[in-house]
Amino acid sequence: MATDSVIDFKVWMSQVQVQMEIALDRYLPASTHIPERLHDAMRYSVLDGGKRVRPLLAFAAGALVDADPARLEAAGAALEMIHAYSLVHDDMPAMDNDVLRRGKPTVHVAFGEATALLAGDALQTAAFDVLSATTLTDSPSDQLKMINILARASGSLGMCGGQGIDLYSVGQELTLPELEMMHILKTGALIRAAVLLGSYCGTPLSDEARNALDHYAKCVGLAFQVVDDILDCEADSATLGKTAGKDAANNKPTYVALLGMKGAKEKAEELKQAAFDALAPFGEKAKLLHALAGYIVDRKY
Amino acid sequence: MATDSVIDFKVWMSQVQVQMEIALDRYLPASTHIPERLHDAMRYSVLDGGKRVRPLLAFAAGALVDADPARLEAAGAALEMIHAYSLVHDDMPAMDNDVLRRGKPTVHVAFGEATALLAGDALQTAAFDVLSATTLTDSPSDQLKMINILARASGSLGMCGGQGIDLYSVGQELTLPELEMMHILKTGALIRAAVLLGSYCGTPLSDEARNALDHYAKCVGLAFQVVDDILDCEADSATLGKTAGKDAANNKPTYVALLGMKGAKEKAEELKQAAFDALAPFGEKAKLLHALAGYIVDRKY
Numbered sequence: 081m082a083t084d085s086v087i088d089f090k091v092w093m094s095q096v097q098v099q100m101e102i103a104l105d106r107y108l109p110a111s112t113h114i115p116e117r118l119h120d121a122m123r124y125s126v127l128d129g130g131k132r133v134r135p136l137l138a139f140a141a142g143a144l145v146d147a148d149p150a151r152l153e154a155a156g157a158a159l160e161m162i163h164a165y166s167l168v169h170d171d172m173p174a175m176d177n178d179v180l181r182r183g184k185p186t187v188h189v190a191f192g193e194a195t196a197l198l199a200g201d202a203l204q205t206a207a208f209d210v211l212s213a214t215t216l217t218d219s220p221s222d223q224l225k226m227i228n229i230l231a232r233a234s235g236s237l238g239m240c241g242g243q244g245i246d247l248y249s250v251g252q253e254l255t256l257p258e259l260e261m262m263h264i265l266k267t268g269a270l271i272r273a274a275v276l277l278g279s280y281c282g283t284p285l286s287d288e289a290r291n292a293l294d295h296y297a298k299c300v301g302l303a304f305q306v307v308d309d310i311l312d313c314e315a316d317s318a319t320l321g322k323t324a325g326k327d328a329a330n331n332k333p334t335y336v337a338l339l340g341m342k343g344a345k346e347k348a349e350e351l352k353q354a355a356f357d358a359l360a361p362f363g364e365k366a367k368l369l370h371a372l373a374g375y376i377v378d379r380k381y
Numbered sequence: 382m383a384t385d386s387v388i389d390f391k392v393w394m395s396q397v398q399v400q401m402e403i404a405l406d407r408y409l410p411a412s413t414h415i416p417e418r419l420h421d422a423m424r425y426s427v428l429d430g431g432k433r434v435r436p437l438l439a440f441a442a443g444a445l446v447d448a449d450p451a452r453l454e455a456a457g458a459a460l461e462m463i464h465a466y467s468l469v470h471d472d473m474p475a476m477d478n479d480v481l482r483r484g485k486p487t488v489h490v491a492f493g494e495a496t497a498l499l500a501g502d503a504l505q506t507a508a509f510d511v512l513s514a515t516t517l518t519d520s521p522s523d524q525l526k527m528i529n530i531l532a533r534a535s536g537s538l539g540m541c542g543g544q545g546i547d548l549y550s551v552g553q554e555l556t557l558p559e560l561e562m563m564h565i566l567k568t569g570a571l572i573r574a575a576v577l578l579g580s581y582c583g584t585p586l587s588d589e590a591r592n593a594l595d596h597y598a599k600c601v602g603l604a605f606q607v608v609d610d611i612l613d614c615e616a617d618s619a620t621l622g623k624t625a626g627k628d629a630a631n632n633k634p635t636y637v638a639l640l641g642m643k644g645a646k647e648k649a650e651e652l653k654q655a656a657f658d659a660l661a662p663f664g665e666k667a668k669l670l671h672a673l674a675g676y677i678v679d680r681k682y
Contacts, residue, residue: 109537114562115545118537169502172475174494193475197498198537198545201470201505205536208509212528220521227513227528235506236410236419240499244416247495261415 089371093136096156100135101127103153104160107210121191121199122206126164129182133304133376134159134270138278140368141293145282154214155226155277158207162234163270165203168196170243204234217280226280233273242266246332254333260302262333267308268301275300275369289361296358296369303351303377309334310344315381352377390672394437397457401436402428404454405461408511422492422500423507427465430483434605434677435460435571439579441669442594446583455515456527456578459508463535464571466504469497471544505535518581527581534574543567547633555634561603563634568609569602576601576670590662597659597670604652604678610635611645616682653678 104126109119135156142152171178171186172193179189188196211227232238242265249262275297279285285293313336335344355373359366405427410420436457443453472479472487473494480490489497512528533539543566550563576598580586586594614637636645656674660667 113538113542115537115542115549117549118542118545122537165502169498172498174473174498194548195545197470197473197475198541198548200502201466202537202541204502204505205532205541209529209532209536212525212532220525223525224513224521224528227525228510231506231510231513235510236416236423236499236503237414240503240506241414241416241419244419244496244499247499248416248418 085367085371089368089375092368093375096136096139097132099149099153100132100156100160103157107154107157107161108206117191117195118198118202121187121195122203124184124190125168125187125199126160126203129184130160130164131379132156132160134163134274136372137271137274137297137300137369138281140372141275141278142281143368144293144362144365145279145285147278147282151214151216151281152278154210154216155281156274158210158230159270159274159277161203161207161210162230162239165200165207166234166239166243166270168200168203172196175243175247216277222280222284226277229273229276229280233269238265238269238273239267242269250332252333254338256338259333259335259338263302263305264298267305268298271301271304272297292358292361296355296373299351299355299358300373300376303348303355303373306335306344306348306351307377307379309336310341310348311379311381312336313341348377386668386672390669390676393669394676397437397440398433400450400454401433401457401461404458408455408458408462409507418492418496419499419503422488422496423504425485425491426469426488426500427461427504430485431461431465432680433457433461435464435575437673438572438575438598438601438670439582441673442576442579443582444669445594445663445666446580446586448579448583452515452517452582453579455511455517456582457575459511459531460571460575460578462504462508462511463531463540466501466508467535467540467544467571469501469504473497476544476548517578523581523585527578530574530577530581534570539566539570539574540568543570551633553634555639557639560634560636560639564603564606565599568606569599572602572605573598593659593662597656597674600652600656600659601674601677604649604656604674607636607645607649607652608678608680610637611642611649612680612682613637614642649678 108123108126111120111123113119138156138159139152167181168187170176171181172188178186180186184190186196187199191199207230208227211223211230216223216226234240236244242262245262246266249258254262272294275293276290279290279293312334335347339347352373356370359370409424409427412421412424414420439457439460440453468482469488471477472482473489479487481487485491487497488500492500508531509528512524512531517524517527535541537545543563546563547567555563573595576594577591580591580594613635636648640648653674657671660671
């Protein structure tokens, strides 16, 4: 990218991040609502943190179809609530037992386990509340499809299933296809949903275009996880904002363990290139999706 | 009720219970799906147990509007999945730490805490999957409303919020209005949603009729909890299929603690009568809702 485009992209990212912060603040119940502690915990886990990768993907896909920003905000908020709920529950002692997230104590450390459990539950519900209360697309039937896309992506055959496979694979030797299957569900499914939801918020796409977009999303989803594994090995906790090196310490299968650091980095590059290729038919309209794939693979935290 | 009607009602209940068992079996992913342990746990918590009160209410409300049974099954399955997820999480050590439910070990006892956490999460998602994948009513806009009704009823301003208030009230002195507020959210909201969802599966109701139905649902929801508190004091664990006397032992506020046993029983009767009164405009078509209110208040477990 030329320097100007890099600056434009960074400005766009910051704008979407600010816009999402305001939208999430509006969509989440106020801390003054009873029970206050539950609403505090929900807001603590969602607001003021996170790279907002999934909303960014939704907005970038929305740019392909001239989507209404208010619709993208709602879709982005639902995606971010699902993502946040999965982190809150994943960090709990019964799962990863993590104490640090986005540089802050995790929800169960700050609010106790019972509140963390309920806050995660209520955040998931809030996502479906937003998606069913707001007009997201011209056709209510398409909106039902969007809700179903999010449900499939985050349920036991999607994200939750991936977390299950991850859980049951601790200390097991996974093959590369098994590891890939796990991440396609655990991280990839929601990233795919983010791109698809964004693309539903504007002018309808042809099936061919939607398939190309879906291929982009699959590559980005997998690349995201490969890079996560690389960063978990290389970065320190302060840069990462969460406990580094945990996966290796927990004997969890990672791309780095399976492919070596060099192999993992090559894999990330290949996936980025495949994502770029998938965007070719969209031309200039896909420049945000293009830049985002680069950002996701080249990030340092 | 005359003896014949009692028999008819019991036959109808058994039929709906069997039908729901088959529907839930079909809607839940098979145990052979990866991750098998997660799907086993989801099926364990939902199948082969429970009175199916919420689906029964949806079917009874559906009878008012000549609803298609296939639609009622889908609505009933979603309601039961939400109910089951809330029980799985509520039983966990971080919350009520209960070991017995419906006469079987609770999910975290049988499958471990991590799986219980994920199974509850995935059951909630599965409910929204069912509601968005199946045609439930003639108008897709109305179906979006139905999804929103379930989300509002089960989120932090509904069921989850009620559980939060319950959690934060342990050892506190609650007034009767505070106790009522807690139960209206914790149990009442989902019972109301059950009646409303059923009523959306057929011929549209007038606003006036829907308000009357909603008043019925509020009374039944509250009566349900008052009777739960009475049974928790009076029944033994074997009859109840869960640990009896836990609320009192945990110093949780109950209707019996607040009103005395006699007062609590009078309250349940009053609510039953108010529910009956709300059904008056519907005549003979409401006979199942009528019988169900009687069943809920007069049950022994």
